[in-house]
Amino acid sequence: MVQALDSLESATERLRVHPRAPRLIVGCEPALAERWLIPLLAAAPPPGLVVVELTLLDPGGGRAVPHLTIAWQDIGGEMHTPTSPLPDAFGPVHHPLALPRRPCVGATRIxxxxWPDAWERWERAAGQVADGRAGEVFMADLALALRGAEVGLGRAIVPEALVRxxxxxxxxxxxxGFRPLGRRLAIVPSGNAIMPAALLPVRRDFIAWLHREAQVSSGR
Structure with missing residues (x-):
């Protein structure tokens, strides 16, 4: 997992089609980058002469400030895109041999x-009551939570689109199953990065490509 996160910023180096092409810096959550965006870039590279540089959302550690961020956002907040490129369905998943197939009795919750209130939202949407015997494990982000579910640590609330x-x-x-929990994917142009005029159409075309290829990939 550490290696996957460390490689995020250089994962699209091979997609550089021209050394003088404009460089669009895209900040993305690790789970989204690893399970959705990087496979999308590999399957259908963006059109035109564009360099896509992926970075983490946190611009600390000398990282460049993204021109565009891709992250989960509450629907009640300000949405910068009229539609989401991914379904807004979420639900608890776990390793098939780790836990019984019954309501979350005694199951460790990741x-x-x-997204600290994910389990509370799920309980309200599904009409479930929290089990006091359930263990609790806390992870920094969705990528680590998903990994915990994969190895049998417990159940994690995850987007359906990332675990198909x-x-x-x-x-x-x-x-x-999966349900809407008031959260969706947002593609947000950054207001903090220095944005050369030449990159404005590049960013616009990249956003359009994201929506188009997301629809194509969901039908594959």
């Missing part, structure tokens, strides 16, 4: 610091 392959091949199961 929380993420980036794992559900299809049986690495994860979602016995309670």
């Amino acid at each position: 929380h993420t610091r980036s 392959e794992e559900l299809a091949d049986g690495r994860l199961i979602a016995p309670f």
